[in-house]
Amino acid sequence: MSSSQMLKGILEGCLLGIIEKGETYGYEMIEKLESYGFQMISEGSIYPVLMRMQKEGFVQSVLKASPSGPKRKYYTLTALGQKEYEEFKLRWNELSHSVNRLVEEEIE
């Protein structure tokens, strides 16, 4: 797995987590990610990931009228996406636990 693929996987997991908290759209997802401290993500990079997640059936979308004019695409999690998110959390816990142990040992 290349490092960019790993980052994509993490971004996908984070987006699943954001969408799980309630129906949302692209720009709002960026704002929510930022509120958790994510700064390094280029804003556009969420869209290819959202496309893939939709293809895999993790999320579904609807177009709704927005106050600013054009219709806005809102995303919600599917049951499959819910399951994927639970699995991501397990994988992430394991990974972050291992990385933390490694890095902290190095510091000591």
Add this chain to the structure above:
Amino acid sequence: MMLSKESEEFIANLKMYLMTSGKNEKEIHEISQELRDHLEDAESRGKTVDSVTGGSPETYLKNLSSEMKFDVFGILKVLPMLILLLAAYFITGSAIRGDLSFSLLSIIAYPVITLFGVVSYINFMRKMSISTWSTKKTMVILMTVQFVISISFLAVLFLDTFILDPLYIYIPSREIMWVIAAAGIATFIAGALWSKSWFTIIIPILLVGPDFAMHFVDVTVTQQLIISSSTLYIGLALVMLFIFLKNRKQTGQ
């Protein structure tokens, strides 16, 4: 809300790139709408289009494109109409002029060159939409493509006329030619209804309209040549002007 010129350009390039990459039209519309919506929010907060592309439209568009599948059915749906229209462009004019005879060479060579031309133009537009070429470089590349295509057509015409004994396939009677011309015109009309645009009607009118009209008036060959070529160029210039004005009005809204 109005987007900045850079963002509008980015959206236009995105559509062009994805379309010339053979992606699904509906999906292209959806993603460009979604990114437009995003850019409106971003710009109202003082960000630029770089916040979406990460500074490299090329990398970003390639990334986006890799998540969209090649739309085989979409292409299969347009292909028959496209072939019919191209055939009509070739045949209708000759049928109206009354010299519908093709050599074996031209029957093989013209479709091959046309195919090569269409593929080259699509490739050119695809490359242009993600490149950072200067206007000068873009013009040079476009003119080279056009030059190669025109030279190929001229070469076939030359070979046909002077070198090879034309192997005439079939010279139909005048009545049959009118039927063929009518079929060609019907194809243009069907093409216009199908593409919901006037182009497949306007361009043939400019191409064969003068020839058709001059059937009924008495003019010399020289006059005929001057009239048909000037109608074509003035007409094309008017079409370009119309597109330009329409685009400016749209972006100015």
